[in-house]
Amino acid sequence: MTMETTPKQSWWNRIAHPGQFVTWTRPLLWPLTVLTALLFLAGLYFAFFNSPEDYQMGDTVRIMYVHVPNAWLSQFVYGVMTVSALGTLVWRHPMADVSMKAAAPLGAMFTALALFTGALWGRPTWGTFWEWDGRMTSTLVLLFIYLGIIVLWRAFDDQLRAARVIAVFTLVGAINIPIIKFSVDWWSTLHQPASVFRADGPRMPGSILTPLFVMFFAFTFLFLVLHLKAMHTEVKRRRVMTLQRKAAQGVGA
Amino acid sequence: MTPRQVFPPLTVRTDGLVCGRGGMALTQELTVSVTSGQCLLLRGPNGSGKTTLLLTLAGVIAPLAGSFALEGADREERWLHYCGHRNAIKPRLSVIENLDFWRAVNGGTGEPTAAALAEVGLAALGSLDAGYLSAGQTRRLALARLLVSYRPLWLLDEPTAALDVEGHELVTRLIDRHLDMGGAAIAATHDPITLPDPGRMETLVLGARA
Amino acid sequence: MTPRQVFPPLTVRTDGLVCGRGGMALTQELTVSVTSGQCLLLRGPNGSGKTTLLLTLAGVIAPLAGSFALEGADREERWLHYCGHRNAIKPRLSVIENLDFWRAVNGGTGEPTAAALAEVGLAALGSLDAGYLSAGQTRRLALARLLVSYRPLWLLDEPTAALDVEGHELVTRLIDRHLDMGGAAIAATHDPITLPDPGRMETLVLGARA
Amino acid sequence: MTAFRAMLVRELRLALRGGGDMLTLVLFFVIVGAIVPFAVGPDRELLARIAPGMVWIAAFLAMLLGLDRLFRPDHEDGSLILLRQADLSLSAVVAAKLIVHWAVSALPLIVASPFLAMLLAMDLDTFWRTLVSLALGTPALAAFGAVGAAVTVSIRRGGLIAPILIAPLSIPVLIFGTGSITASQSSAALLFLAALSLMAVALAPFAAALAISSGED
Amino acid sequence: MTAFRAMLVRELRLALRGGGDMLTLVLFFVIVGAIVPFAVGPDRELLARIAPGMVWIAAFLAMLLGLDRLFRPDHEDGSLILLRQADLSLSAVVAAKLIVHWAVSALPLIVASPFLAMLLAMDLDTFWRTLVSLALGTPALAAFGAVGAAVTVSIRRGGLIAPILIAPLSIPVLIFGTGSITASQSSAALLFLAALSLMAVALAPFAAALAISSGED
């Protein structure tokens, strides 16, 4: 990763240099962490003490405050990856591939959480952990795509080279995800599963919406913090690797 | 039989080009230029970065720093032949089929297939499965690829590898003719190539093995 | 450091050996014998059957006529090293892992891995993925295989291919030492190999290309 | 002989002279069909019900078999580097490979499908619909396969990764493929299928070419 | 380090490095399993019925996918010639390759089978039977595959022979495999599977070694 760092650039070019990126963004890390913590405190308070039980689901409705934000993030993160992929391919921005790589495991995690909480939720409401309901299914497929990308990252031994290739695949995936969602919905309406709780069925009173939104921001900020942290570690990892290589060859000289 | 000066005058110029593998520099900053009718010999111990440099010029590996450019050739048409360690010869295709394919794909601006085969001394084996060829014969077939379509710049990676004495002369003859036609060549080699006119040759020695 | 005369005296004797490919004879009837401390150089143009002959002696290709035998070595233990055009080096295994594997599989009677690597000049690259090695470095690694387990007879197919000048000397040195130890070698080569004591070398020129 | 045709001919020759790949495909395809009855038991109308799905799964899995041979050999013997220098654009190269890949891996399946239909006790009408849906859908499968193969070609052992990448992308094909056979609004499904194939085949060459050229040697 | 262990370690490293690692392998099966409902529809008890067949087909596919990489790389880079000169007997070499091939293409399936069971709505009993039948049957598949692969590399045009060789041998394994899960007298089927695997694994190394060493380079 080499770029001619001409002095006095725009912020864009400044963060283009990995080292500078780290120094510039590290100050952001702590405030963001604190903010996230606060949001979670507020959200959890609302969720547990300040929102009514659901008339038919009882307390299990509270799972929703975790489930929905995760479900949303599972798609949001892929959006982040798509933008990063564009950044890698079009603008060849050096930090773009770092961000792309850092986002993948997070996306997988949030998607898995959405599935998990959903499954937990499904047990009391549907009497089964897994139902081939459209939205759940497309989330599952999304998880597979995330895992595929992670596997891809692990498989390349030259990360710089990997970035552009994986960017291509990420974009292909981005084009396909809507198609997949659509097809899966078509499919699940084709053979309607027995008794699916239509998630958006009961209209939600404000008392449910407020905590939902707070949690929603809490999780989004959580992602931002983790993403930033992961990018920093990735930059460090690459530095170490090049140093090791240099050392390995230095011996021979 | 080959027309003289078929290529427009051209110059390959690198400035501050640093190539390397896996993010590590192998060469120091190279600022060289090769013009029509010149052949640059890359010498240097094993692992000194000859192949890497050639691949960089071929656009396969991104340079670590600096840049290179070809002046005088028009952008749109492909302007180089790369002949690497691996011969890109397909078993299960006959010798002629192999060559015909590359001739068609690279734009058959050069000699006809049969002539090229005769030139490299494979005339008799045209219909043999290329997988049966001996090491040197395979190399000769790879060289024939340079003849069936004219490109101004040749990047040769150890062109004489596995070739017999007569084959060494063949390579010198081919390069010489290519230079006559106004082409340029960059050849990485261990055993010395000497053109009839030494003035046409320059030698670039790459650093000792890192 | 290497013991002198570790091998029992032995002789490779062929009588009326005709080898060829696809049912076609490539060589005339060969009746040669190579004994301990001798090196037979196979010369000849591309496609003249050097590799074929070596593969025949290695028992990979059945001779068209005649026979060959190794006298003096006991039947049960493997008695030859073959080092062919292809290097049998695995990417995704580090240099050391590659060599260690062959050492274990061929019975590690020879030098320890590290020593062999240092010998061929790859000491610094031991932990590198072998797929990253340059052509010459790969060749050197293939040669190191001959050192990690002693076998009386070496069949070398263009051992100096892709090697730099210093590498040529390396090959001569290795062969010479092998002969010192009472081994025998048959080497097909295009660029001349000259041992310090020319009396140890014989040359067999195979027929012109069919 | 134009460059593109030369590319086609070469790929075709290599594929046909290579030997068993096509045979393996067809046999695998048929074997899948042969196994299912043992799994679900002799219940004919149940068989007939799952038959379309089985055909499509078999087709999908069979198409995975040939993938590793799409770019890897050219990558390993250095041809890919040279093809990047060719007058023919890399995407055209991929297109040619795509066409041939479809011809040697999907066509045989379509030819073999009567056996499958027999084994799975399809009625004639279903069978015809199956043929049509296969013909319309397999190009998309091939295209996604090509992308997956291109992305993994510079990995030294891409073997199993490609299928993992391809499978999620192929799900719509499977859904609409089976849907176009069984579902009530099958014509709509057929349309989707055709559209999907068109889009995939149109985009795949460029995506694959980009992946190949950015994964350096 | 004994020669045989060295061989095992080498094969394992080659298999697991560069994209072949366990996550990939397991993921592969999970995804193949997850594909099925999209084709046949999410009907739970229907899924449950075809699950055994699907699992076995996935196993078969994985075996086939890995086969090409069993001997060909060693054949093409010249390792096979050298292995013929090794102190280790060629049949031992094949045995090592066979073991590793099974380990990387059958074991992951067994690891992944709980997920498959969930996705395909198997009940616990069926699940256990599936595990047992897989553990007993897959060695046979691997062994037959190895012989076929050996023939492919050693004989020119061997590509045609291999599938014809593998298919008929594998079909009984698949049939009894699925049978042992669904059928009433499953114990008999299991016995047969075990016997088949034993025989195949015992004979395959020698057959394959013979094929390789008799095949000219």
Ligand code: HEM
């Ligand atoms: C594995 C199981 C499940 C998965 C993968 C899943 C996935 C999703 C997804 C992808 C969304 C959409 C989020 C968005 O549109 O941004 C969502 C929203 C939602 N889900 Fe689930 N879900 C699951 C189970 C459930 C269950 C069992 C319930 C209720 C009993 C449920 C109730 C909801 C609700 C209320 C929403 C928010 C309303 C809406 O976005 O329309 N989900 N879930």
Ligand SMILES: Nc1ncnc2c1ncn2[C@@H]1O[C@H](COP(=O)(O)OP(=O)(O)OP(=O)(O)O)[C@@H](O)[C@H]1O
């Ligand atoms: N990913 C990598 N990490 C570290 N070193 C690498 C990597 N890839 C290649 N190398 C090193 O870079 C060098 C490649 O050199 P190159 O192949 O250009 O040598 P060469 O001059 O062609 O040698 P030869 O004369 O043997 O062909 C080798 O020393 C190799 O060890």
Ligand SMILES: Nc1ncnc2c1ncn2[C@@H]1O[C@H](COP(=O)(O)OP(=O)(O)OP(=O)(O)O)[C@@H](O)[C@H]1O
């Ligand atoms: N199946 C076959 N049918 C006909 N001819 C064949 C067949 N296989 C190989 N040949 C021919 O046999 C010869 C093989 O020669 P061999 O590889 O031994 O040459 P060599 O002396 O090693 O040449 P080099 O110096 O290039 O390595 C080649 O001329 C090749 O064309």
Ligand SMILES: [Mg+2]
């Ligand atoms: Mg080189």
Ligand SMILES: [Mg+2]
């Ligand atoms: Mg030879």
